[in-house]
Amino acid sequence: MIATIRSEEVLVADGGVVQVTAADVAEVVRRGTRSSRKRARLCTHPNAADPLHEMLICLARGTYIRPHRHTGNSESFHVIEGEFDVVLFDDDGTIREVIRMGPYHTGKTFFYRLMEPCFHTVLVNTPHVLFHETTNGPFDPADSEFAPWSPVEGDPTVSAYLNGLRAMATRDLGVVA
Numbered sequence: 326m327i328a329t330i331r332s333e334e335v336l337v338a339d340g341g342v343v344q345v346t347a348a349d350v351a352e353v354v355r356r357g358t359r360s361s362r363k364r365a366r367l368c369t370h371p372n373a374a375d376p377l378h379e380m381l382i383c384l385a386r387g388t389y390i391r392p393h394r395h396t397g398n399s400e401s402f403h404v405i406e407g408e409f410d411v412v413l414f415d416d417d418g419t420i421r422e423v424i425r426m427g428p429y430h431t432g433k434t435f436f437y438r439l440m441e442p443c444f445h446t447v448l449v450n451t452p453h454v455l456f457h458e459t460t461n462g463p464f465d466p467a468d469s470e471f472a473p474w475s476p477v478e479g480d481p482t483v484s485a486y487l488n489g490l491r492a493m494a495t496r497d498l499g500v501v502a
Contacts, residue, residue: 328367333365336352338368343369345369353383358383400439401436404454405455410448412494414444
């Protein structure tokens with residue numbers, strides 16, 4: 326596959342027919358596990374204006390995806406390797422549900438789709454997770470609303486917030502961390 330490098334974290338596949346190989350996936354994982362924000366993506370759609378966005382995303386353990394919700398968009402995740410939890414929240418920040426995800430062979434949820442404007446985030450449980458995300462475009466950052474009760478990325482309280490969230494999500498599941 327030939328891709329344009331948009332940043333340390335973003336590759337965009339070139340051409341009208343996209344084919345992804347194991348070597349391409351290895352590059353996304355390499356970038357995701359080494360990037361300062363612990364994430365990388367390979368966009369298989371040509372640009373932000375495309376009506377369908379499909380990405381292969383690598384998130385390394387410890388990455389922080391600030392809880393957010395989308396207005397008028399749905400999203401789906403299909404896990405390829407690794408495990409993570411999708412945490413859904415009520416408007417006040419109370420955990421509504423924790424979806425434990427892993428590849429098909431693990432017996433965990435391997436596919437999910439969110440079609441309502443619900444605050445959500447992810448907690449990576451393995452050194453990294455690689456998943457296929459599909460969402461509708463065009464991409465407009467204004468369509469994402471960040472949870473007012475969550476810290477901004479880069480805030481010094483993020484680590485404590487993630488640790489507390491992981492403890493709550495694990496307790497709610499009755500699972501020992």
